Amino acid sequence: MAACGMTLLVAGGAIAAPKGQSPAKDRHFMTEAIEGDLSEVNMGKLAQQKGQSDQVKQFGQALQQDHGEHLQKAQQLASQNGMPVPSEPNKKQLAIYNKLEGLSGDRFDRAFAQAMVRDHQGDIKKYQKEAAAGSPLSDFAQQTLPTLQKHLEMAKSLSK
Template sequence: MLLSLGTATLMAISMANGSAKDRQSETFLKKAIEGNFAEVSMGELAQQNGQSDAVKSYGRMLSTDHGPANQKALDAAQGLGMNSPSGPSAKQKADHDKMSKVSGASFDRMFATHMIADHQKDIAEYKKASKSKDAAGEYASGQIDTLQKHLDTAKSLKAGN
């Protein structure tokens, strides 16, 4: 009896660890999907409100890169059997709304600063998630180089202002 109780306890612990790992992957994917939706809309906003050609070009790059990335994230989420968000988070929507009221050189500066902070945070989260040996980890690993390119470009935008 004692042995089977110990075995049951070990099984419960390993199942709890597995589900904690799954929750971690689901949390990451939820944030990644919301982030991709936000980046696409911010990219569109940059093309409308940006003053410099560099900011408008960066906006196109965001929309072009984050659209397909989001499809990969949605596929990974489906593979984990989770419900996916259908748009950006409330904070991301608020950031977009705030920036939509600005244009010209002021927009370019605010946008570059926001993109640097956002991509630095994203890269850290993606690197952490890339250690998972599941669909979320595979997705994260495949996006880090693109996020780094976005960060480097955002830094060059900031330097140009």
């Protein structure tokens, strides 16, 4: 599917989609980005409520704040470009949340840290791929990577 006439607004400027760039891929990436942010905000709140260690609670606060800010940007970008804007995390993310919600104390802290390491490793791969794709969303993805990498390091430090 060609991206004829498709324009995305990125960081205040309009960028035309390169030839051959699939609008469906852009929509898929943005849907996953928004679902991921919704999930991370929820996980951050859960960590602040159920976390046993101060580090888990602080990481939860960082997740809630950083992904909350990113969520607003992602929703605005999707909305401006006529893309769907999900209102809740995907089923897999909800299942992980529900599993963690049933844990407490040290068991919660360990499972939460492991889930956040896996989640952020996957997110980083998706964002790196999008950043390198030369798509209209590449700048958006590139700007997000440092925060995701910081979160991965924080999650890994909780696992130790």
